[in-house]
Amino acid sequence: MVYEFRLPDIGEGVAQGEVVKWHVRVGDVIKEDQPLLSVLTDKANVEIPSPASGTVTAIHAKEGDMVKVGGLLVTIETKDATVHATSQAPPAALPHSNILQQPFVRAPGEQRVITTPAVRRRAMELGINLESVHGTGPGGRVTEADLESAAKGKGTASAPPVVAPRQPIPVASKDHPEQERMPIRGIRRVIAEHMALSMQRTAHYTYVEEIDVSELVRVRERAKKRFEAGGVPLSYLSFIVKSAVEALKIHPALNAMIDDEKGEIVICNYYNIGIATATPEGLIVSVIKEADKKSIGTLAREIADLATRGKAGKLTREEMTGSTFTITSLGALGGLLATPILNYPEVAIMGIHKIERRPVVLPDGNIGTPYMMNLSLTLDHRVIDGYEGAQFIASVKSRLEDPHQLLLELK
Numbered sequence: 001m002v003y004e005f006r007l008p009d010i011g012e013g014v015a016q017g018e019v020v021k022w023h024v025r026v027g028d029v030i031k032e033d034q035p036l037l038s039v040l041t042d043k044a045n046v047e048i049p050s051p052a053s054g055t056v057t058a059i060h061a062k063e064g065d066m067v068k069v070g071g072l073l074v075t076i077e078t079k080d081a082t083v084h085a086t087s088q089a090p091p092a093a094l095p096h097s098n099i100l101q102q103p104f105v106r107a108p109g110e111q112r113v114i115t116t117p118a119v120r121r122r123a124m125e126l127g128i129n130l131e132s133v134h135g136t137g138p139g140g141r142v143t144e145a146d147l148e149s150a151a152k153g154k155g156t157a158s159a160p161p162v163v164a165p166r167q168p169i170p171v172a173s174k175d176h177p178e179q180e181r182m183p184i185r186g187i188r189r190v191i192a193e194h195m196a197l198s199m200q201r202t203a204h205y206t207y208v209e210e211i212d213v214s215e216l217v218r219v220r221e222r223a224k225k226r227f228e229a230g231g232v233p234l235s236y237l238s239f240i241v242k243s244a245v246e247a248l249k250i251h252p253a254l255n256a257m258i259d260d261e262k263g264e265i266v267i268c269n270y271y272n273i274g275i276a277t278a279t280p281e282g283l284i285v286s287v288i289k290e291a292d293k294k295s296i297g298t299l300a301r302e303i304a305d306l307a308t309r310g311k312a313g314k315l316t317r318e319e320m321t322g323s324t325f326t327i328t329s330l331g332a333l334g335g336l337l338a339t340p341i342l343n344y345p346e347v348a349i350m351g352i353h354k355i356e357r358r359p360v361v362l363p364d365g366n367i368g369t370p371y372m373m374n375l376s377l378t379l380d381h382r383v384i385d386g387y388e389g390a391q392f393i394a395s396v397k398s399r400l401e402d403p404h405q406l407l408l409e410l411k
Contacts, residue, residue, distance in 0.1 A: 003052050003076045007039065007067045016068045017041045019061045020186055024074075028056045036074065039067075040186055046317070054078030064185045119147050187282040198344035201260060203381040206339040207389045209397060213355055214370040216403045227300060237275070237329060238300035240352055240396075242406045245271050245292045247395035248325060253384055254348040254392050255324050265347075265383055274323030274343055275303060277310045278330070285343060286310050287323045296406055327352060340378045347383045350396075351376035373400075 007017060017039035024030055024037075036050040058075040061067050119142055123130050133150045135142040184192055213236075220234060227234040248255040248271060257266045271292040274285040286306035291299065309315050326343040329352035340351040353374040362368045375396065379389045399406060 001078050002057075003054065003078050004072055005036075005051055005074050005076060007069050007071050007073055008048075009069050014041045014069065016066050016071075018185060018189065019063050019065050019067060019073075020045060021063055022059060023047075024050075024056050024059075026056050026059055030054065030056060030076070040190065045187070045313075050076070052076055052078045064183055119144055123147055187279075187284070191282050194344065195341050198342045202258075202342050202344060202347075204339070204342060204378055205381050205386070206376050206378045207386060207393060208337060208374060208376045209390075209393045210372055210374050211397045211400050212360070212370045213373045213400055216400055217355065217371045219403045227297060230297075232297055232301045233304050234296075234300050235303060236355065237303055237327070237352070238296050239400065239403055239406055240329075241273050241275075241288065241291055241299050241303070241327065242296055243396045243399035243403075244325065244327060244350060245273065246399060247392050249292070250395050251388060251392040253388060254379070256347050256383065257324070257345040258347055258380065258383060259345065268324040270324065272322050272324045274326035274346075275306065276326060276328035276340075276343075277307055279311045279313070281313070284310055284315070284320060285323060285326060286315055286319055287321065289322065326350070330354075337374055338376055340376065342378055342380060347380040348389075348392075349378050351378070 018041070020038040020040045022037045023035040030036070030050050030053065032051065032053045033049045036048050038045060038047050040046075054076040055078075056074060057077045060072045060074060067073065119130075123133075128147065128150050130142055133142050133146050136146055216236065216239060220236060220239070224234040252267055252269075253265075255268050255271060257268070258264070259266055270290060273288045273291040275288065276283055276285050288294070288299065288302055288306070294302070306315065306319065309319075323343065324346065326340075326346060326349045328340050328349060332354055334352055334354040336353055338351050338353070340349045342349050353376065355371050355373045357369045358372045359367055359369055360372060362370075375393055377389055377393055
């Protein structure tokens with residue numbers, strides 16, 4: 001039987017994906033749920049398992065190709081008549097709810113649970129017997145939601161891991177041997193498209209302020225041993241996130257997105273803070289969900305964890321989406337000033353710059369060398385005026401210059 005596997009719907013709003021890497025070749029004998037290929041969308045990079053056991057007879061897309069949802073990916077010769085029956089469904093028949101929701105039909109007399117390869121694989125990772133899961137999908141099919149509900153009952157629910165994409169290799173130019181060329185693809189393509197869209201659709205402007213963080217430096221130095229004893233690296237970023245959240249509560253217009261299609265400003269009454277992190281593949285944004293409900297200690301622990309797994313390419317799609325306000329920092333290499341590009345459709349992004357001693361005229365008129373840091377705030381002028389941006393930075397500044405209030409909760 002010939003099974004033509006097409007690109008399934010791999011996320012809400014995703015219309016196409018880039019083939020990042022094939023894990024099989026023509027002629028390979030594969031098993032169901034074996035890694036088939038990695039596909040990158042503007043949401044995340046996901047590994048797609050094989051929907052059937054058999055022999056790969058044809059691969060219809062090269063690495064780097066963009067394939068639309070429903071587009072043909074691979075042909076598999078299989079003896080499974082159940083899969084063959086499903087393979088005839090047209091692209092429009094692909095469900096549009098969860099990752100890899102390509103339906104399977106139970107063969108007459110077969111007791112196999114009805115579900116998808118992605119759900120089967122995730123069930124194996126979580127140690128869940130699919131026979132024990134009540135399926136709420138069509139015909140009793142076990143969906144991802146069913147699996148997550150079962151997993152929560154075990155206290156082990158989590159989203160599937162994001163696969164680290166392979167970077168293109170530069171090759172010598174035929175016309176100019178002294179040049180090397182490499183395709184814009186993978187995460188670099190997603191970054192390029194997203195940044196260009198942001199610059200095209202928004203009205204950027206940047207406001208800058210300097211802050212005396214001498215007391216913050218002292219507080220962190222005194223507190224970090226206590227945190228490190230509990231296995232938590234206490235970074236300045238945890239204080240900055242906490243300060244930003246408190247300022248966003250006062251200035252909710254910055255904790256917002258703009259819906260250009262509907263011509264609406266969407267104010268978010270929750271605080272999901274995106275943290276831009278440099279990785280070998282390019283810049284990614286991990287997201288701290290409900291940051292307003294977390295203490296300095298919890299934020300420090302989560303920031304460190306997201307950064308570590310982000311650089312290793314092990315973040316889930318859930319951990320890379322849903323931010324309402326973004327912070328970007330290069331740490332000690334932060335420089336004096338930058339003008340961050342908005343993480344569209346968000347309307348604000350804050351840049352953190354290096355902390356260093358500078359000669360400054362102190363309030364008493366004397367010259368001192370306190371620890372100073374610059375903050376740069378890029379805003380969408382269609383939504384936020386300069387005065388409100390300045391007020392927001394003033395709110396952040398007051399908290400960073402007097403950080404003791406932020407340490408009231410040490411959970």
